[in-house]
Amino acid sequence: MDIFHDNAMLAGVRQMLGAFAKQYIRPVAMKHDREESMPWALMKQAQAFGMTQTAVVDGRKALTGKDDEEGANKPKSQSRLGVVGSEELAYGCAGVCLAIGGSGLAASPVARMGTEEQKQEFRRLLKGDDEHGHIKVAAMALSEPSTGSDISSLSTTARPDGDYFVINGHKQWITNGQSAAAYVVWAQTDPSAGRAGVRGFLVARGTPGLIPGRKEHKLGIRASETAQVHFEDCRVHKDMMLGIGASSEGLGDTKKMLDSTRPMVGAQAVGIARAAFDYLVERVQGGTIHGTALKQHQHVAFELAEMEMEIQAARALVHKSAWMADHGQDNVRMASIAKAYGAKVAQDVTARALTLLGEEALEPDHPVEKWYRDAKIYDIFEGTGQIQRRIIARSILGVNAT
């Protein structure tokens, strides 16, 4: 089991993205938080560094320049790579990390269930720049105003009509929802079939009836756009339905999509915690209280020790869950553990850091205060903390407790 060290490829990615985070993300993070704006220039730069919006569809070669190892060594997924990269980018700024990587959420079902034609279409839609000169991004639209945790009661419908499906419904809190060039939208194709009737559709921006809606003002991750998306008699060709043929498990497809991204989400939370931790260490190294060095006080030093324990534990869980995915092992329980624990640690470490920093962290634009706000989302999106515990508990006890 190699979860305890980065192999050369992972170490390289960690180093490169860590440097990118420090050099390029950090300097602009506060501005995008304040202005609640997408970091388009930086996203273009990231693309030039190889962080393409279609990376998840394109596979490892696009990310590392190397082909997948073949035979027994061939990984079943790119989760280890994903967690290393996610942690480093979120170390720079979680909002920017999501702006750069948010398309991956839409890319993941296309990569797993898409036909070659659909993958081509996804690449085509994300090629080049838009009319503002921005790179193109994708959105994954599952949640609805009245359906977040309980995705089995989706109310968006896709009614078959000849060669087309006609989509109607409202989607809520969609990352890249306003700006996306490509949307993967989940809808009920056959209400009588229940969960089995749910399908994902690849829909191009500009398709009549696809109406990007209002952008949200948020507590944190403000560099990442969150918006409503409306579908009003939006006609989509049946060839753009994901999981054509026998490979769809209906609603189960969305669960697989979320399972596969959970380690990455946990890793982002670890990145935030580490950012706050490093900031604090630096501050404690040089800081004083009434003339004595902060670092000589157990009150401070042990608090740092506590944070480090939490961060190390969270990172180990994240890597274990990713390693399991890469080795084709069922990681559902572990991915939920890693995601939920990462979220807890990110919230806890940033809160402790604010308390230790005290009044100085009341300054406007204080990075730790921003990380505290950013951390909260990790307990909400991609399955809330309660939903992760529900999954973990069900895997232990075999029933859903209420």
Next chain:
Amino acid sequence: MDFALDDDQALIVQTVRRFVDKDLRAWAGDADRAAEAPGKLATVAGDLGFYLDAVPEAAGGLLDGAYAHVTRALRGLELGRGCSAMAALLECNVEPALAVARWGSDAAKAELFASLAAGGLATTGRDSRGALTLTADGDGVRVTGKIGPLPALGRASHVLLCATLDGAPVALLIATAGQRVAAQAPSAWRAAAWGTLTLEHALVPASHVVARGADPVALIGAWYRSSLAARAAGVAVAAMEHARHYASERVQFGQPIGRFESLIGLRDDALTAATAARLMALHAAWLCDRATDGASIAAAADAASRARVVAGDAVRQATVDAVQIYGGYGFVNDYPVEKLMRDARPYEQLFGDERFDRVLADPDRAGGI
């Protein structure tokens, strides 16, 4: 011992609650976005007796007789339910007014009370890490360094500063006129007219050295902390009021989410903590009302510090959990709880780290670092 409110207290609670429910809550969102309290706050709250409640009647204020910290704590519990930023503005004059009335020179009284009576604000700060440089200059004090960020300092005419001069606590009244004040809008209590004051060898004349010695400074701290604790408890209560209401309407998995045991547990723990914080804040205020000599002041200071630890923890967890209960809607500012989560922080961060302070002050530690 009696936990019941007297008639006056009950009336004040009722009046403030009505003001909170009708006005403060309605104004809170816009004030937060604009980073400014509405102009009508001063008139409406002024009519209710805020701002001048601690200024002696003889000096143009409303205080006739002894100040009642218990009543202030009761009112703070209500204000916290409304808006932390505006509550801070409504409470900021109290410590400077009480301290100057009790220990200040005639010159300091005349200057501060005239300013407050004319609608001015004052605020209170503490050099909790010993970052300021204070040096004696005759009977006056010279101060160098940055004070704040403090609520109200962006607009205040005076700061009551608790600091240390040659190892001994002092309370100074610093006039901001002509000094370097920078207005700020951090993400917490955004409408609270935050500011910093940067002083370069600034002279605080002898007349404005309000008090010297441990007791007065400890008492000022006890007033400030018990008020913070009361408001924090109010915010925690408000967070769960919102969350409970939301959870009763939001349905997932075929039932209102408020019926899931894990969410009931979050709410229940928050209310346990808020209840403890409320009682501790009221007890600390009760001790403030009885603090006359060294021992009773120490008791008030200790109780206020402990109240703030509990209230700070309570408000942090309650607001985080309220956002959690709202799910995705908790994270966006159409709903009130994301503001509450931002607003929770200063209750813990202002005026120093209670836990650390008490560790440093523990008698058993003497001879340590």
